[in-house]
Amino acid sequence: MPAADEQRTEEEAVDARASTASAGTPAPDAPDASSGHLTADGAVNRPLDEQEEEAAAQAVAEPVEEQPDWEDLAKRKAAELDNFRKQAALRVQKASRDGMKRVASELLPALDDFERALAHAEAEEGDDQHTLTKGIRLVQDQLLTALRRAGIESYSPQGEAFDPHLHEAVSQVPAEGTESGTVVEVYQAGYRLGDDVLRAAKVVVAA
Numbered sequence: 001m002p003a004a005d006e007q008r009t010e011e012e013a014v015d016a017r018a019s020t021a022s023a024g025t026p027a028p029d030a031p032d033a034s035s036g037h038l039t040a041d042g043a044v045n046r047p048l049d050e051q052e053e054e055a056a057a058q059a060v061a062e063p064v065e066e067q068p069d070w071e072d073l074a075k076r077k078a079a080e081l082d083n084f085r086k087q088a089a090l091r092v093q094k095a096s097r098d099g100m101k102r103v104a105s106e107l108l109p110a111l112d113d114f115e116r117a118l119a120h121a122e123a124e125e126g127d128d129q130h131t132l133t134k135g136i137r138l139v140q141d142q143l144l145t146a147l148r149r150a151g152i153e154s155y156s157p158q159g160e161a162f163d164p165h166l167h168e169a170v171s172q173v174p175a176e177g178t179e180s181g182t183v184v185e186v187y188q189a190g191y192r193l194g195d196d197v198l199r200a201a202k203v204v205v206a207a
């Protein structure tokens with residue numbers, strides 16, 4: 001047999017063995033449809049029932065957020081609003097009282113001078129009817145009435161027991177037949193706004 005024919009025969013035999021080997025090589029295992037399949041990025045896409053089971057397990061594991069008690073919350077907010085209104089009313093009341101105190105502190109000295117001037121005029125005037133001073137006294141009474149409408153009242157504690165919270169003793173004098181510590185003369189009237197003393201009355205006390 002020629003050498004060229006022998007070489008072709010050997011090449012054909014090698015090709016035949018290679019084809020047989022390639023045909024008998026088992027293919028890689030295909031993914032089981034029941035256990036999922038690979039996605040493009042290599043992740044396993046499991047069947048829907050397994051995904052649902054996993055989601056249910058996560059839902060059970062995570063704590064459920066409790067809904068607020070809307071009725072209780074509404075009651076709390078209503079109570080807070082009521083407290084705010086009361087505090088605001090108290091602040092307004094206090095501001096009003098403080099304002100009246102400031103006005104009274106400026107006005108009372110003028111009223112004191114008014115009273116002293118009237119007393120001097122009444123003592124020196126020759127007219128027994130005091131025609132002029134009566135008219136001025138009328139104006140004074142109107143001023144005092146305006147103060148009373150604002151809650152500011154004057155007080156004259158003559159004959160009362162001395163009270164350091166209400167009275168300021170300017171002197172002590174012996175007084176027969178009068179118990180010690182009794183107010184025997186009011187030198188200057190006091191003023192108060194409700195329970196608050198705007199100015200203590202200046203008094204003379206029996207020794």
